[in-house]
Amino acid sequence: MYLSAEKKEEIFEKYGKSNTDTGSPEAQIALFSYRISHLTQHLKSNHKDYSTERALKMLVGKRRRLLDYLKDCDIERYRAIIKELGIRK
Template identity: 70%
Template sequence: MYLTKEKKAEIFEKYGKGKNDTGSTEGQIALFTHRINHLTGHLKNNQKDFNTERSLVKLVGKRRSLLDYLAKKDIVRYRELIQELGIRK
């Protein structure tokens, strides 16, 4: 499996408030970004996998709504997170 417990804890520790803080907006956005990058790589090899494509579109929508929420709450944290993760917009 591409996302182990250790990798997930590492993502939340780096972007969240701690490795057990799975509810922070920044941590969830970072996790979604990791999953989106993985699915994008999968779809480059499997163009006809439409179920994965649908999952990818849903994940991008979820991440976008969380990013919009973060931009409304704290624009400085939003800009820092966008810069760190390399997300466009």
Template identity: 70%
Template sequence: MYLTSEVKKEIFKKHGGSESNTGSTEAQIALFTHRINHLTEHLKSNRKDFNTERALVKLVGKRRSLLDYLIKTDILRYRAIIKELNLRK
């Protein structure tokens, strides 16, 4: 399994501040990014897996809405997470 509880705890500790801070916007964006990267690699070898493609589109939309929220509330945190995760812009 690609997303074990240890991997989740590591992501939350790095981006959320602690392992139990699962609700912070940065931690959720980092988790979605990890899942998006995994699904993208899966779809490179399985082009006709349309269910996974749909799940990927939904995850990208969720991440986009969280990033939009972060832009509205705190632009510096937005810029930091974009730079840290090597996303666009």
């Protein structure tokens, strides 16, 4: 499996408050970004996999909604996570 429990824990520890902090917007955005990059690589070689394409679009939408929420609540945290993940230019 591409996303093991250890990898999730590492992502949550790096972007969340602790390794068990699965609820903070930063941790969820980082996890979604990791999954989006994995699915993007998969679709480059399997361009007719439409169910994965749909899942990718849904993940991008979830990440977008979380980023909008974070931008409305705390613009500094939003700017920090955008810069750290390299989502925007």
